[in-house]
Amino acid sequence: WVACTHAAHVEADDHPDRHSHEGHLHAPSTFTPDYSRQTRLRDVGDTGQAKLAAARVLVIGAGGLGCPVISYLAGAGVGTLGIVDGDVLDASNLHRQVMYDARDIGQRKVDLAARRVAALNPAVTVQTLAEPLRADTIADVFAQFDLVVECTDDLGSRYLANDAAVLTGTPLILASVYQYEGQLQVVSALPGHACLRCLWPVPPSPALAGSCAETGVLGPVPGVLGTLQAMEALKLLLGLPGAVDPSLQLVDLLEGTRQ
Numbered sequence: 001w002v003a004c005t006h007a008a009h010v011e012a013d014d015h016p017d018r019h020s021h022e023g024h025l026h027a028p029s030t031f032t033p034d035y036s037r038q039t040r041l042r043d044v045g046d047t048g049q050a051k052l053a054a055a056r057v058l059v060i061g062a063g064g065l066g067c068p069v070i071s072y073l074a075g076a077g078v079g080t081l082g083i084v085d086g087d088v089l090d091a092s093n094l095h096r097q098v099m100y101d102a103r104d105i106g107q108r109k110v111d112l113a114a115r116r117v118a119a120l121n122p123a124v125t126v127q128t129l130a131e132p133l134r135a136d137t138i139a140d141v142f143a144q145f146d147l148v149v150e151c152t153d154d155l156g157s158r159y160l161a162n163d164a165a166v167l168t169g170t171p172l173i174l175a176s177v178y179q180y181e182g183q184l185q186v187v188s189a190l191p192g193h194a195c196l197r198c199l200w201p202v203p204p205s206p207a208l209a210g211s212c213a214e215t216g217v218l219g220p221v222p223g224v225l226g227t228l229q230a231m232e233a234l235k236l237l238l239g240l241p242g243a244v245d246p247s248l249q250l251v252d253l254l255e256g257t258r259q
Helices: 045-054 066-076 109-120 138-142 155-168 220-238
Strands: 056-060 080-084 125-129 147-150 172-178 181-187 249-252
Touching: 045 220, 056 066, 066 080, 066 109, 066 220, 080 109, 109 125, 138 155, 147 155, 147 220, 155 172, 155 181, 172 220, 181 220, 220 249
Parallel strands: 056 080, 056 147, 080 125, 147 172
Antiparallel strands: 172 181, 181 249
16 A cells, blocks of 8 residues: 655644645656666666666557556656657547546647656657658668557557567567457567567458447556556566567456456
């Protein structure tokens, strides 16, 4: 259990049951990130934190999967985050894309995501791209990053990212969701390791598995899968145990199973 320790002491003239969070509303004018809770982990420490600070991670998609990925990597102190998204925020996004709010509707997600990162951790550098990656440029973009996290609900984007990862040797973390289920795969881009085309050489028809807009989704489903992507990203960047497991993981959030 976590206690809000800054409010543990109340002034004598305050109501004893009042719990004020006013101090949460504004960051200090000079903010120094505090990573002490993760650097206390033996496998992280100052050395691991330095690795994160030097890391460059590209996140493709700032939606339901991308929101937890961007938030957790920024919070962890990843030095540079690239964010790719060509969409504007719609009211139907808000039940699962909890990095945004109703005031943001109609604005570009890359701008909103960059603003969120700046508010969460000003020490993180953000690079944004408001156009989808193309086959003729994606390899050059991937070559600028240490790791890519693919967070769209578009099959074409996933296959394009997979091929660029293999071509450039850039590790890639893929995830997808369908209603109450999700899939997670780490493409290490190492010779002899599996990739998306090893499982499905030819992309399935887009009609085979519809998008969230077509089939529906509960908000926590992409939240859970995106959080798992963020965890896999940190494992890779820090060299934690189990960081390169190329097997496809299936997550069923109705049954509460993962295999």
